[in-house]
Amino acid sequence: MHDDRALIEARLRRVLDERIRPAVYPLRHPLTVTVWTAPDEPVPVAEGLAAPARPIAPGERWGAPWGTSWFTVTGQVPGEWAGRTVEALVDLGFTESMPGFQCEGLVHRPDGTPVKGLNPRNQWIRIGDPVSGGELVDLRIEAASNPEFFHGRPYRPTPLGDRETAGRAPMYTLGAVDLAVFDHEVWDLVHDLEVLGELMTELPADSARRWDILRAVEAALDAVDLQDVNASAPAARAELTTVLSAPAPASTHHISAVGHAHIDSAWLWPLRETVRKVARTAANMTALIEQEPDFVFAMSQAQQWAWLKEHRPEVYARVRSAVSEGRFLPTGGMWVESDTNMPGSEAMARQFVHGKRFFLDEFGIENDEVWLPDTFGFAAGLPQIIRAAGSSRLLTQKISWSKTNSFPHHTFLWEGIDGSRVFTHFPPVDTYNCTLHGGELAHAARNFKDKGAASRSLAPTGYGDGGGGTTREMVAKAKRLADLEGSPTVRWERPEEFFTAAEAEYPDPPVWVGELYLELHRATLTSQAQTKQGNRRSEQLLHEAELWAATAAVRSGFPYPYEELDRLWKTVLLHQFHDILPGSSIAWVHREARATYRAVAEELGRIIAEAQSALAGDGPARMCFNSAPHARHGIAPGGGATSGGDEGEATLSARADGGYVLDNGRVKAEIDGRGLLVSLYDHRAGRESVPPGLPGNLLQLHQDLPNAWDAWDVDKFYRNSGVDLTTADSVTAEGTAVRIERSFNDSHVTQILRLPPGGRRLEVETEVDWHEREKFLKLAFPLSVHAERYAAETQFGHVYRPTHVNTSWEAAKFEACNHRFVHVEEPGWGVALVTDSTYGHDVTRTVRPGTNGAGGAGGTGGRPDTTVTVRASLLRAPRFPDPETDQGLHRFRHTLIPGASIGDAVREGHAFSLPERRVDGAAEAAVQPLVGVDNDAVVISAVKLADDGSGDVVVRLYESVGGRATVNLTPGFAVTGATRCDLLERPLAAEECGPRLALALGPFELVTLRLSRG
Template identity: 70%
Template sequence: MHHDRALVEARLKRVLDERIRPAVHPESVPLSVGVWHAPGEPVPVEQGVAAPREPTAVGEAWGPPWSTSWFTVSGTVPRAWAGRTVEALLDLGFDENMPGFQCEGLVYREDGSPVKGLSPRNQWVRVGDPVAGGEEVRLHIEAAANPVILDYHPFLPTEQGDRLTADTVPRYRLARMDLAVLDRTVWELVQDLDVLGQLMAELPVQAPRRWEILRAVERALDAVDLQDVGGTAERARERLAGVLAAPAHASAHRISAVGHAHIDSAWLWPLRETVRKVARTTASMTALLEDEPEFVYAMSQAQQFAWLKEHRPEVYARVKKAVAEGRFVPVGGMWVESDTNMPGSEALARQFVHGKRFFLEEFGIETEEVWLPDSFGYSAALPQLVRLAGAKWFLTQKISWSRTNKFPHHTFWWEGLDGTRVFTHFPPIDTYNAQLSGQELAHAVGNFQEKGAATRSLAPTGWGDGGGGTTREMLARARRLADLEGSARVVFDKPAAFFEKAHAEYADAPVWVGELYLELHRATLTSQARTKQGNRRCEHLLHEAELWAATAAVRTGAPYPYEALDRLWKTVLLHQFHDILPGTSIAWVHREAAATYAAVAEELEGIVAQALATLAGDGSAGSTVVFNAAPHARGGVPAHGALPEAPPQAAPVPPVTSVPREGGGFLLDNGLLTVAVDGRGLVVSVYDRAAGREVLAPGGAANLLQLHPDFPAMWDAWDVDSFYRNTVTDLADAEVVVLDGDGTVRVERAFGGSRAVQRITVPAGERRVEFATEVDWRETEKFLKAAFPLDVHTERIAAETQFGHLYRPTHTNTSWDAARFEACAHRFVHVEEPGWGVALVNDSTYGYDVTRSGGADPGRPGTPPATGTTATVRLSLLRAPRFPDPRTDQGTHRFRYALVPGASVGDAVREGYRINLPERRVPGSAAVAPLVRVTGEAVVVSAVKLADDGSGDVVVRLYESRGGRARARLTADFPVSSAAVCDLLERRTGEATVDPEGGGLALSLRPFEIVTLRLGRV
């Protein structure tokens, strides 16, 4: 027998595609179809089921963007089909080559109870197994006409990303609405040939196993009568039984498959559509769990469970039952799969608080793994937060997307800022939408970096984002691959079971220290500035609202707004999802986000105002109560807790002088700093009088707005590529440079179709230069930065992250260093020489870059002596990508940032808080002492609140902010009955004792350690 390998493989593909797959459903009859096109937004299920239908048919167009159509299919099972398995095949007009990202459906019974979802690779609904014949079939389909936004080649700007701008042209045509017989034997033959064909293609040509499979496949194809596939399928399967029974090698890699459907909580669809995506997918997955006893399905994001509970209680009941059986597994322990670069300290902690608490209260489950496959890099603060939340494992896949450097591990210990380590796994299959294909499994085996030391990896398996999750075909593959020669062993498993086994065999895994930086998607730190500003403002207002409400509750007995704060926190946490806060969603999402942030801010301001009014008492006396929720302006001691008993007595402050400068511009002087603004409106000198040194690099100009072209190679809203730096326009021409009051210069510039107005201020008595920038932004595909060239020789900068800061190099010694050409900072970036530093603080930006500039080369003839290296720090202000939102950030934006010369890291921490937490003033006659006082300059309080359980206990969270050991004393200004150390969920983990000599709690903190204290009230 002649065995031409290529010929057999080509034969297999054609016979499968043209003969065997079509024979899976050998007989069919059409269903009658009626339709009702719902006006506007989706309607309740009972309304959709009951609405009158109009006749329609296969081939008819339906579905303008974002519309919903309710189809009803009806028919009778032929009596001749008695004893056979029958399915309804319902194709809404799917593109099978693009699971997800298009139309979807959810099937309901006549009584409105959900059956399962419809998606491109999951178009079947079981009618009977077996049928008796003659059954009447009537099903309703809630069909969502989500437009196809994503087209990879190229990314084209589209107006379809918002219902306000989308057109009304139908996008889909009904393709198939039939009742059909399912031939199980033919279906199993398809799975046999599919698995063997894919395995054969991945084995080396010289491998005997490949040729054994090839010969078996050829024999099976010979056994198939192409005119009677159903009648000969069993015979063909018998020819394959031998090669399918050959066991895997003892050393075969072990893959734990986990049923999975990565559902972005918003992205190329609005939040309301995610609610329905979750319902469709979970309906399908709970149905599949009933059919497949070995199947295990995992789902993250407590928010999505909560949506299901609220909007689809019937599906949620099925989920709860499957969770109780241990087969539908909540994972992740976070409210959403959030971005982890930009959320503030408390916000990232609350992701775990609200996520884990939901799973505990709803299911009695303590989730132990953090599941973040798709976020755009991972903060160095995460390991400590993971452990403080009661979890111990971490999973992501996204780092495999890095463009420059391949990450050296797949299983390792990840060490965070404070030295806490968490056992971490990156699935080497390099996808969170695995199909368990031969190509994927071969890649996982070859790619796995820990070969020889570890033997197993994990594979999240299933289509996401509306693709429907795991399919019965994937489960069929897993059954065949459980113990098959030439392949990795595959078994469906719970994530926790995988981690237990991986940890047990590889406890001495290598250690990676610091952030997990994604060398891609760096522009997510800047895109959609309004969304980022809304997040920052609401985070700090939540901090204030908790603080003031707790103070009012303890001092006056005022009711604490538990429900409101819980709801508002969850709203802010939802919007930290990794396609909302990063600015990578459609226009609809960001339009709604702006309105949501405004409403949240208004409600929080109301909570603060109510608490302050309660504390202030009778305002008729006309006195003023002053409080700044940031650390004190002097000494760095946090004044969190309540109102100081009296405004601090300030030393006499010299007035600010403002005089014209020779050659144009102005000279501003407050006795501490002398600032020169030239005729172009640029800051050309900042002289630190105390240090006797110039802050700016020789010849440099600070607060220089710079404009770059910004057209990345691929992902518009996501990426900024290094070549953007090749072209830059300095916005140095000013239309107006005028003195605008003592200590303030106003500068106005026009560029392109845009306009910028800046106010440069030197406040009295402060070592700080403030910049208030307003930009009417009308650019497209441009990147706007604000540059500060600093005369500081340093090899690293400190950038604030959650509960601390991390150091990043200013040089590009290695490819790893060079790849960090855009990075994240929260409220400050700090550069320092021994004994003297400079901080750049901000109220709403996250992206920054830093570069080193060298002096002239003294070895070259005719050049002056070298002047040493300096560091230029630039804040990223605005971008203008056109996909997926074609008008990203068009309009007016306001930014505040400040340069702080002579600043230590502690000063940077303080000034960062100051610019984000402005002073509050209310009229009143009551002086109220702070709830808690903390001594110890390095220790910052991140939260003061009442315990979430309603007990009335006061919860205080604090952290060491400078990266060193710290001693502190916390004193409560109310009777304390008990004190305990807690985890993030406010569960006691240890006792805290009051110092009998000095009173209060004596604390000793490690570098960047987070401590949560629970104080019982008498």
């Protein structure tokens, strides 16, 4: 029996490949092709349609990297084909694998009407069903010759990632361009046999069902006339009727298929190409919706919908029509499928504000589901942001990529730092590019970890990453798999239908508390440092621009820049996409991102300056504006203006070894002749921060060649080798600061270490002229602290992570994310490392031998002592997809704060990132804060005018240290009403209105208030 099975399976593969599939198109007739190549960037459709063209024949080369060519395809349907179904088949030079990662096309009619997209798995254009014979064919194809990065070895360095370096040699060879008769019956036979063959392979070898299928397939193959497949196809299909109609038992796993095309808003293509990918995919999906009555398609990322509306209105019109029918589904409610680790608190909130508002304004649709299939892990602050935006469900698939631990659930409640919970689903099919292959479905059913309590999962179905979407072949499989014995059942369902059914059958799912850490792609916290710095700087400037523009609007009638701020926010949110901010896109993307961030900074700087000038008035005085939530020098939280100054200048003295001692009466720092921090003494606590023999400010250089995914990954073995950069070119005094110069390989570092007047912190400025390859640069600070956990800032709070590696879950977090600070504490005393722009870090824990006897950590005579080492990740040098990643000059700022509480870390994190601004103005009293709070544990994250143009002031605040807080909020203007709102500024509950608003906040609780002006 085993030999029979193997022989029949082999026979099926060969007959399908060599006889049946070719017979789907039994007759062909060549078409005439001409081509015009755009000289530079893509042109408008009308220009492409009207451009002069030259003849081109199959076998000729076309398409420089990133070029656009317009093909005109003409011909006439042969008269003898009357009554048949006819399609045009266009092979632009496709490699059958990897749709979305090579050349693509969008087909138009001569008047510019879009028809559908072309890709390796979708090369057909329907001409008629049936045709009359004699019809003229005239098709226009906008073809993009995007480089095929994954042809051959996928991770090789290549210049193809930027048009400036890619060259102009043609990349593709035009294939056959024909008219062809399409045989429905043979096409159906192909899918009958494919579905049964894939199912047969997955069933147990001794399964009766498997042998029933095998004998039916054998009979069907016997019925096929290999010399006349088309005539014998009905007889072959008849042999399969019984096995295809056998229903699935009630206990079968249920799969909700959702048409899908996860399109990376940038990755191995620039933003402008994503606009076209979205148009091609949307055209395909609207065409498929018209042909298949049960099919539904979901598309997330409001930015991509906005691109369609702006750039391809003719495609958008078809999409709108399909939306009105409930078939083309706005999904997810975010501006883009962003990274969720690195975006700041307000930025993460605005992803939902702008995404949900777009879908509400355009379609009146609000999603309860958050759709993030490919994001690289999820910050612990996200659940309360989801709930505050009015959503309660989350879908992702990416956690299945974790390499160390298998996540224990597929359907569960995810609890964030404040206790908010969201119903979460990880599709057990383990892909967001499902094709409904029998192997995928069998894996989903076997893999589902909530069996017994739940019975259903979701499968995002269609080609994605580079787009393409669902194919008619996938729809054909879904029809056969709707109720088929031996297979999970498959139904096309909307995401909300799946979630509603899943919640109903699983009312008490397990709970996962804390971040959803992806045990992969950890290097995305460091790659492309300037992109990350541009993001952080943009977030800070947006905070300042909203604060000062709102203050000026209330105080002086300054025209609030609603449209400008809306546009700038959307630009920054776009660049938080999970392959831009993480640094995993091609060079072109990051080159443009750097330019965009410069433009954003310039425009926001102008808005800030104009608003502050309106507040300052005309006069000779110098006014100081401070927008930090915990503004220093007597400025109330929420931002204000004053002319205060610091006291307690630092002194500098020399050490015998060529180093220096800095002391400002609060902190004493000793830097030795190597430029290393050998002491950081807290005068108030009488406490040393630096362990003996373990200096800080230590730059460490590691080899860094991960096993895969160069820009994405850092593997733990990088720690096995490394060099401590302890040799200094010079250590010199620069005023009351210390300047350190180091050279290594072809790179150079300059550092400035200073104690600010009266401050309890050591500031470290690091400038790196970086010319390394496949290296990883860390900045290490060993700390004399006994701690089993540390805090890292995340959105609207912080998350605790262990410093030890008791389990594989802890060991896997060897590189993690922080926002402004990392804080390590033992009862009564702690240390914070604050950063202005880095995200990646690691924290390790060791025990030093005892110092008061002969024993040690394992001995009996001495007291062991603990060292916790915090290392900030500065730079990497991966070579794919950008071979020049991070080459050049970089500047980083960190500050080390001995004796810091978690509240100090929060306060200093904001103050370090939001510098004071000095403006010439009138000599009158300082401008008072627009709002203030009287509890340092409460942070005001945003002050702005309401987005609806009403003039109401919106204040967002949160409890920042993880405890309960009572706070009075004092408006600096007349208020007639106060309302708690969701993130979209929609009312939730009225608050008592008075000169002060008393609020009671839970740990990390986020509150949005809308204040009506008198």
